[in-house]
Amino acid sequence: MTPLLFVLTVGAISLLAGFLGSLLGLGGGLIVIPALTLLLHVDIRLAIGASIVSVIATSSGAAAAYVRDRLANMRVAMFLEMGTTLGGITGAYLAGIVHPRFLFVLFGLILSYSAIAMLRGRRRSEEEELRVGPWARVLRLRSSYFDHAAGEEIIYQPVRARIGLALMYIAGTVSGLLGIGSGALKVPAMDLAMELPIKVSTATSNFMIGVTAAASAGVYFARGQIDPFIAAPVAIGVLAGAFAGSHTLGRIDSRSMRMTFVVVLVLIAAQMLLKGVIG
Amino acid sequence: MKGWIDAAIATLLRTGVLLSIAIIAAGMVITFVHHPDYLSSRPALGRLMSPGTHFPNTIAEVIAGVRRGSGQAIMTAGLLVLIATPVARVALSIVIFAIERDRLYAAITTLVFVILMIAFAVGRGT
Numbered sequence: 583m584t585p586l587l588f589v590l591t592v593g594a595i596s597l598l599a600g601f602l603g604s605l606l607g608l609g610g611g612l613i614v615i616p617a618l619t620l621l622l623h624v625d626i627r628l629a630i631g632a633s634i635v636s637v638i639a640t641s642s643g644a645a646a647a648y649v650r651d652r653l654a655n656m657r658v659a660m661f662l663e664m665g666t667t668l669g670g671i672t673g674a675y676l677a678g679i680v681h682p683r684f685l686f687v688l689f690g691l692i693l694s695y696s697a698i699a700m701l702r703g704r705r706r707s708e709e710e711e712l713r714v715g716p717w718a719r720v721l722r723l724r725s726s727y728f729d730h731a732a733g734e735e736i737i738y739q740p741v742r743a744r745i746g747l748a749l750m751y752i753a754g755t756v757s758g759l760l761g762i763g764s765g766a767l768k769v770p771a772m773d774l775a776m777e778l779p780i781k782v783s784t785a786t787s788n789f790m791i792g793v794t795a796a797a798s799a800g801v802y803f804a805r806g807q808i809d810p811f812i813a814a815p816v817a818i819g820v821l822a823g824a825f826a827g828s829h830t831l832g833r834i835d836s837r838s839m840r841m842t843f844v845v846v847l848v849l850i851a852a853q854m855l856l857k858g859v860i861g
Numbered sequence: 862m863k864g865w866i867d868a869a870i871a872t873l874l875r876t877g878v879l880l881s882i883a884i885i886a887a888g889m890v891i892t893f894v895h896h897p898d899y900l901s902s903r904p905a906l907g908r909l910m911s912p913g914t915h916f917p918n919t920i921a922e923v924i925a926g927v928r929r930g931s932g933q934a935i936m937t938a939g940l941l942v943l944i945a946t947p948v949a950r951v952a953l954s955i956v957i958f959a960i961e962r963d964r965l966y967a968a969i970t971t972l973v974f975v976i977l978m979i980a981f982a983v984g985r986g987t
Contacts, residue, residue, distance in 0.1 A: 585899035585906045589889070635940055639878070642946050646874040649867050656870075660954060660970050667976040721965070792947035793973070797980035799944045806918035810936035811909045814885045817943060821882055 583622075585811065591622065593815040600640055600823025602846070605784075605830060605839070614816060615762070616853060624812060630761035631807035634799045636820040637763040641792030643824035644785075653785035655725050658740060658778070662786075663793050665750030666757065666768075670797040673758020686858030690851045697847035717743035727782060738779050746776040750790075758798050763791035769843070780840060866957050873953050877946030884939030892932030948977055 583591070599613035614636050618629040648654040718724075723740040740746070749771035757764040765787045772783035802808055892899070899905050917923045917937045926934020951974050958967035 583906055584901055584903055585896075585909060586893065588906050635943060638943055638947060642874045642878045642943070642950075646871040646878070649871045649874070652867065656866075656954075657966065660966060660973065663951075663973045664969060664976070667973055667980060671976065671980050793951060793977070796944050796947045797977055800980060803941070803944070804918055806916050808918070808937070808940060809909070809914070809916050810888070810933050810940065813940055814889055814936045817885055817940060818882055821878060 588622070589811065589815045592618070592812060593819040595621070596636060596816045596819025597823040599636065600643070600820035600825075601827040602823075605827045605842070614820070618812065618816075627807050628809045628812055631802045631809060632812040632816040634761045634795050634802050635808065635813045636816045637795040638792045638799060639817045639820045640824045641763065641788050641790075641795065643821045644827065645789045645792065647825075647829065648785035648788060651785075652727050653781055654789040655723065655740075655778070655782055655786050656789070657721065657725070658723055658746075658772070658776070658782075659786050659789045661721055661723070661743065662747060662750040662768075662772075663790055665747045666754035666790055666794040667797055669751040669754020669756075670758040670794050672751075673755040673760075673798070676755065676759055683858045686854050688858075690854035690858060694848070694851040694855075697844050697851060701844050725782075727779070729779075729781065736779060738777075738782065740772075740776045740778050742775050742777070746771055749775055754794050757791075757794045758801075761798060761802065763795055765791050784839075866961075869957065870950060870953060873950055874946060877942060877949060881939045881943035881946065884942060885936050886939075888932045888935030888937075888939055890932075891930070891935060895932055948974075951977060 595617045596614060599617065602613060614633045615629050618624040618632065624632075645654065649656070718739070718741055721743055723743065724738070726735055726737040728734070729736050750768065753764045753767035753771060756762070756767060768787040768790065769780075769783045772778045772786060773780055776783075778786070799808075896905070917926055917934050920941070923934050923937050923941065927938050951970060955967060955970045955974060958970055
């Protein structure tokens with residue numbers, strides 16, 4: 583393969599990863615890393631370096647559109663970013679200590695759990711919806727958005743802010759450890775624990791991922807793990823894909839989106855577990 | 862939240878992204894112009910892809926490379942602009958919450974910014 587063909591191939595794969603990533607609230611890194619290593623035999627360390635850049639690209643590319651459409655909740659994002667960025671630092675520290683295979687297994691298990699939990703959906707009663715804790719009240723997290731599929735304004739009240747913050751710390755740690763955006767952990771945390779609408783969870787996750795990844799990206803850059811020949815086509819491809827994806831989100835049905843998300847979670851979980859067990 | 866806030870943040874993110882993509886694309890074109898063999902040579906890819914290859918990994922090195930007109934350094938500069946975009950968004954959010962006299966969220970956002978700076982300092986040490 584010539585460098586030109588390589589750049590074009592990486593660009594095409596990244597375009598697809600960016601599109602799916604922004605639709606599902608994933609950074610795209612979970613698609614880019616396996617594609618680069620398995621299909622193009624790129625060194626895993628360089629693939630992770632390129633992936634972390636693609637994570638920022640997806641987030642920033644899609645976030646501009648989500649903010650404009652009022653899908654992303656900026657208060658929820660700022661509050662939870664305290665957890666993700668602190669987790670990012672923890673993860674960067676732990677990366678040098680823990681065995682990567684342990685991480686793959688752990689991540690695979692968390693993803694499997696998320697997939698099952700989302701498949702069942704949340705079962706909440708009317709009384710539960712009224713129980714808004716002091717944190718969620720003081721933080722003024724209540725907001726609304728216009729749902730294009732339903733054709734109406736949807737008002738929502740996030741709950742369990744502290745649990746959400748703790749889960750974000752874990753998501754940030756995983757992000758720092760594996761060099762991914764860990765949107766696969768952020769979306770279920772907001773959807774299931776904080777009871778945000780799925781579209782708001784996805785958009786807010788996308789909005790936060792860039793900040794979490796920026797912290798990790800500095801480390802990868804300093805370590806010399808960002809190869810411009812891989813990272814450049816990945817960044818451009820993912821940006822273009824994320825742009826297309828963000829213009830689709832407001833229009834697709836929440837139910838089909840949930841199912842797509844579950845299928846992707848299962849596939850990634852299986853891949854993670856396999857990598858952790860076989861090595 | 863008011864419309865201008867959403868517009869300011871969306872504009873910042875879009876500007877950062879478009880600027881970085883323009884710089885990265887320019888760096889890519891310059892690289893292929895300087896190295897015509899990259900269009901046809903197969904062994905060239907191996908040299909660019911091996912884990913032992915050195916890539917610019919300090920800001921000073923990137924700036925020096927950009928001055929030389931190195932396509933690779935220009936691509937890296939574009940990637941750095943992309944990395945800086947979400948950090949700039951957090952900085953802008955502090956200003957916005959301060960203007961809105963929202964002390965709680967100004968404090969929360971400032972804390973996030975401080976944590977980010979700590980993260981970058983930690984990165985230099987590893």
